[in-house]
Amino acid sequence: MPNTFGGLTGFQWVIFGAALAVIGGGIGSAMGITYIANVAAGILTEDPDKFGALLPLIAIPGTQGIYGFITGILVMTVMKPGAGWSVLSGYSGLLIFFACLPVAFNCLVSAIYQGLTASGAAGMVAKRTEDAGKALILPALVETYAVLSLITTIIMLIVAIKPTITV
Amino acid sequence: MSRSAIYEGPKSGHGSRGRAPAGPGRAYGLLARYRRYRGPLENLKVTREPAKYGYAVGRIKVREMGLLNSQRLGRLIEADFDEALHILEEADYGDYLKGSRVASDVDAGLMRFLQDLYELLREITPAGSHIAEFLLDRYDFHNLKVLLKQRCCGEQNEGPMLDLGTLDPEALRVALENPAKLPQHLVGPVLEVLALPEITSQWVDTVVDRHFFEHRLVLAREEHSGFMEEFARTSLDLANIKILLRAKNLGKDAGFLERALAEGGRMGKVWMAALVTQPAEEMLRALGGSRYAAGLLQFLGVEDEQIRLTDYDKRADDLMMAQLHQARRIAVGVEPILGYIRGRENDVAVLRIILMGKLHNLSPEAIERHVRRLYVDKERL
Numbered sequence: 001m002p003n004t005f006g007g008l009t010g011f012q013w014v015i016f017g018a019a020l021a022v023i024g025g026g027i028g029s030a031m032g033i034t035y036i037a038n039v040a041a042g043i044l045t046e047d048p049d050k051f052g053a054l055l056p057l058i059a060i061p062g063t064q065g066i067y068g069f070i071t072g073i074l075v076m077t078v079m080k081p082g083a084g085w086s087v088l089s090g091y092s093g094l095l096i097f098f099a100c101l102p103v104a105f106n107c108l109v110s111a112i113y114q115g116l117t118a119s120g121a122a123g124m125v126a127k128r129t130e131d132a133g134k135a136l137i138l139p140a141l142v143e144t145y146a147v148l149s150l151i152t153t154i155i156m157l158i159v160a161i162k163p164t165i166t167v
Numbered sequence: 168m169s170r171s172a173i174y175e176g177p178k179s180g181h182g183s184r185g186r187a188p189a190g191p192g193r194a195y196g197l198l199a200r201y202r203r204y205r206g207p208l209e210n211l212k213v214t215r216e217p218a219k220y221g222y223a224v225g226r227i228k229v230r231e232m233g234l235l236n237s238q239r240l241g242r243l244i245e246a247d248f249d250e251a252l253h254i255l256e257e258a259d260y261g262d263y264l265k266g267s268r269v270a271s272d273v274d275a276g277l278m279r280f281l282q283d284l285y286e287l288l289r290e291i292t293p294a295g296s297h298i299a300e301f302l303l304d305r306y307d308f309h310n311l312k313v314l315l316k317q318r319c320c321g322e323q324n325e326g327p328m329l330d331l332g333t334l335d336p337e338a339l340r341v342a343l344e345n346p347a348k349l350p351q352h353l354v355g356p357v358l359e360v361l362a363l364p365e366i367t368s369q370w371v372d373t374v375v376d377r378h379f380f381e382h383r384l385v386l387a388r389e390e391h392s393g394f395m396e397e398f399a400r401t402s403l404d405l406a407n408i409k410i411l412l413r414a415k416n417l418g419k420d421a422g423f424l425e426r427a428l429a430e431g432g433r434m435g436k437v438w439m440a441a442l443v444t445q446p447a448e449e450m451l452r453a454l455g456g457s458r459y460a461a462g463l464l465q466f467l468g469v470e471d472e473q474i475r476l477t478d479y480d481k482r483a484d485d486l487m488m489a490q491l492h493q494a495r496r497i498a499v500g501v502e503p504i505l506g507y508i509r510g511r512e513n514d515v516a517v518l519r520i521i522l523m524g525k526l527h528n529l530s531p532e533a534i535e536r537h538v539r540r541l542y543v544d545k546e547r548l
Contacts, residue, residue, distance in 0.1 A: 034218055035221055039217070039222070039224055039228075041222050042221065042222040042225020042228070043226070045222075045226055046225075115217070116498070120498030123498060127231065127232055
């Protein structure tokens with residue numbers, strides 16, 4: 001029987017963390033895309049020719065969902081001990097769970113705010129299609145912090161946690 | 168700044184300070200509900216508004232390009248009538264005014280434009296939003312005034328009813344025969360007018376206008392929009408100030424004002440009513456401590472105890488437009504919609520002034536003096 005931490009086995013902690021990362025990123029992206037897609041739908045109703053200029057703005061809040069998905073895949077495949085999940089201690093599982101949190105929370109919030117920023121930027125495109133490049137820069141700045149959270153999560157998983165599960 | 172702050176004059180005190188809004192019971196119920204839920208709803212506003220109004224804002228962001236701007240306005244003022252019609256083709260108004268030759272053509276064209284504008288508003292307004300009602304209700308109240316004057320005062324020449332509101336004018340005429348069939352917000356003014364000891368045209372205007380301003384404030388609160396509430400309060404205050412100034416010129420007493428002034432503005436009703444007993448200079452000085460001193464009240468003068476109201480309407484409109492400019496800083500929400508529709512209505516008023524001026528051979532300078540501030544122009548005023 002593997003030891004537990006807080007009543008959960010290492011595998012249960014890992015599942016918890018991976019699920020949280022995917023859920024956080026997914027919810028954030030879904031909300032962010034909804035916001036910008038609503039505005040874009042209104043603009044495209046009036047001027048369908050702006051589809052190409054608006055598409056990057058609509059897509060950009062979707063990246064956080066991808067980061068959450070990457071984290072989930074990473075945790076469930078790369079983090080799996082050679083002897084199987086049953087050898088993973090509860091404490092090690094807890095560390096993996098904590099490593100998932102930067103992506104889970106940061107991607108949830110940043111995707112929502114990126115959608116809001118993109119909605120404002122879409123107003124620029126509505127008036128001047130040639131400003132689409134400038135408009136994309138604004139929500140892209142919000143992306144920085146989602147990327148940083150993904151990098152942090154990966155570093156935490158690989159540098160800090162991987163050695164503990166191979167002992 | 169507290170939203171419930173009521174200006175009742177400087178601390179030294181003028182007249183009664185006791186205030187307790189005594190509006191309709193329904194308004195109180197809604198207000199209490201609004202206050203109870205406002206905290207959590209306000210917290211969610213940042214994410215609620217884009218989902219609710221995103222589509223509508225997208226539609227109007229594109230159409231905002233057709234609004235009048237200062238450059239077009241300058242060309243319009245300098246142009247002759249035919250050139251002006253040609254310039255307007257750049258700003259969405261051309262199709263409506265094409266071929267206009269006389270004043271009735273211009274009026275009909277602008278009316279068709281407003282009908283299409285309000286059709287767009289109804290189309291893009293999301294379910295559960297009060298913005299269309301907030302913007303169009305005034306036509307219902309206008310039609311109600313026309314009908315009440317025809318019925319109670321025997322007046323037949325109070326101008327036509329306008330088919331621009333939320334209610335069909337003919338349906339309103341039928342419903343007026345049985346006030347129980349009227350929408351809830353129109354029952355109050357009708358019953359109040361019918362209960363007057365002597366029904367005059369002036370009292371019909373006074374009572375219906377008061378109910379209109381109070382109802383619009385209730386709608387703004389139901390929408391949970393601080394911007395709409397501020398807009399409703401400011402327009403209510405400006406209407407109250409105008410009533411007060413005209414009452415002073417006509418020698419009315421405080422009792423009249425307590426029945427005529429609307430509740431819910433930034434300036435206390437009881438305090439305002441008490442001002443009418445003071446000399447005109449004193450009254451203007453007391454009002455000068457309010458937020459409306461700059462840009463409006465400072466331009467009013469007194470001559471033989473009569474307050475000159477020249478330009479009051481224009482300056483009040485400009486003040487409202489200055490407030491609406493803040494809507495342009497909000498990316499998504501009910502605010503840009505309110506700003507756009509009011510901006511278009513303002514454009515229509517400006518176009519009417521310009522084109523009628525051209526038809527009557529007024530000089531560009533004379534026309535410019537009457538032109539209102541534009542929604543997309545921050546430089547004027």
